[in-house]
Amino acid sequence: MRTPLTELLGINHPIVGFNRSPGVVAAVTNAGGIGVLAASMYTPAELDAQLTWIEEQVGGRPYGVDLLVPEKFAPGDPDDLIASLRAQIPAEHLAFVRDLLAKYDIPPAPGAVLHDEILAAFNPAGAAELLDVAFQHRISLVANALGTPPPDLVARGKAAGVVVAALVGQAKHAQRQIEAGVDLLIAQGTEAGGHTGTIATMVLTPEIVDLAGDRPVLAAGGIATGRQMAAALALGAAGVWCGSVWLSSAEDIANQAIKQKFLSATSNDTLRSPTRTGKPARQLRSAWHDEWAATGSPGPLPMPLQPMLVDEAWQRIDAAAEAGHPGGVALESFFVGQVVGSFQNIRPAGDITREMAADCERTIRALAGGLGPT
Numbered sequence: 590m591r592t593p594l595t596e597l598l599g600i601n602h603p604i605v606g607f608n609r610s611p612g613v614v615a616a617v618t619n620a621g622g623i624g625v626l627a628a629s630m631y632t633p634a635e636l637d638a639q640l641t642w643i644e645e646q647v648g649g650r651p652y653g654v655d656l657l658v659p660e661k662f663a664p665g666d667p668d669d670l671i672a673s674l675r676a677q678i679p680a681e682h683l684a685f686v687r688d689l690l691a692k693y694d695i696p697p698a699p700g701a702v703l704h705d706e707i708l709a710a711f712n713p714a715g716a717a718e719l720l721d722v723a724f725q726h727r728i729s730l731v732a733n734a735l736g737t738p739p740p741d742l743v744a745r746g747k748a749a750g751v752v753v754a755a756l757v758g759q760a761k762h763a764q765r766q767i768e769a770g771v772d773l774l775i776a777q778g779t780e781a782g783g784h785t786g787t788i789a790t791m792v793l794t795p796e797i798v799d800l801a802g803d804r805p806v807l808a809a810g811g812i813a814t815g816r817q818m819a820a821a822l823a824l825g826a827a828g829v830w831c832g833s834v835w836l837s838s839a840e841d842i843a844n845q846a847i848k849q850k851f852l853s854a855t856s857n858d859t860l861r862s863p864t865r866t867g868k869p870a871r872q873l874r875s876a877w878h879d880e881w882a883a884t885g886s887p888g889p890l891p892m893p894l895q896p897m898l899v900d901e902a903w904q905r906i907d908a909a910a911e912a913g914h915p916g917g918v919a920l921e922s923f924f925v926g927q928v929v930g931s932f933q934n935i936r937p938a939g940d941i942t943r944e945m946a947a948d949c950e951r952t953i954r955a956l957a958g959g960l961g962p963t
Contacts, residue, residue, distance in 0.1 A: 625652065698908040717739075720745065735784060760797065763797045774806045807827065850873060854932070865903070
């Protein structure tokens with residue numbers, strides 16, 4: 590299948606697989622798409638190791654990285670960043686999280702490690718360190734989420750021959766990205782997992798395509814099958830950016846407790862909530878969200894204060910849920926889109942990629958045959 594995306598990146602299928610798991614990234618790339626690693630939850634040293642491993646697996650085939658560079662974030666003292674950010678977390682928020690864990694009898698997590706260094710780096714300066722690592726590797730694409738990419742990111746990408754992509758949720762966001770000089774726009778509808786806006790993919794994609802001119806546009810949000818991929822192409826997209834579907838893959842590193850919740854969920858079991866990151870992000874609804882929505886909740890803090898507040902709590906919840914603890918299972922959640930309702934089993938990511946591509950081609954051929962002369 591040839592589209593402007595396959596021509597731009599030299600891939601066989603116009604499928605981008607976005608995931609935090611290096612195994613998923615390598616599998617999607619090796620199956621003919623392009624895997625993109627969610628890089629923001631790694632330290633620079635960890636990212637270097639993960640990209641080295643991916644390159645060993647893909648044998649020169651293209652892959653990419655995605656970074657969170659928020660335009661709005663709580664400022665801190667650059668000379669003592671972590672302590673200055675921690676000092677901004679109110680006592681009532683600390684007490685609320687402590688009491689919530691006690692209410693569900695969540696035990697301490699053995700080996701829990703605070704990710705303050707990573708979370709405090711959710712700003713342009715922190716992203717720059719990760720970019721330095723990424724550009725030392727053979728990446729083919731770098732994507733920016735949560736805002737317009739810094740000018741030096743676009744310049745570095747163009748100088749290195751790396752495609753610079755950006756996620757957008759509104760037409761005005763796309764216009765800013767175009768003015769910034771990005772090469773590829775990703776129209777992410779509200780159906781998507783993670784940070785997303787409120788406009789549906791079916792509406793957003795053609796709006797962005799009409800604005801983009803000769804820039805390729807990818808559709809994201811609510812795409813986990815070949816039929817949905819064919820619909821995206823019909824809207825003018827040059828390919829699809831998929832994230833949630835890989836959570837049903839064998840290579841994804843999510844624990845088995847949350848994967849089981851995914852398999853039993855419906856498309857109505859997600860919600861947009863800022864209670865994990867400080868910005869609205871679609872995730873599987875659980876008792877965690879009900880508690881934050883109840884009377885007496887202090888409400889979420891901005892990024893990166895909210896993820897710093899709840900980081901240890903989520904490590905404890907994950908560990909408890911994986912051990913079968915009832916309170917942990919009740920609270921357990923993760924970022925996932927509305928396509929979670931279509932998850933039926935756990936499959937290899939390479940199989941998912943190839944099946945999506947084949948089903949898309951079958952769907953397009955069937956439509957062409959059905960709409961032909963009679």
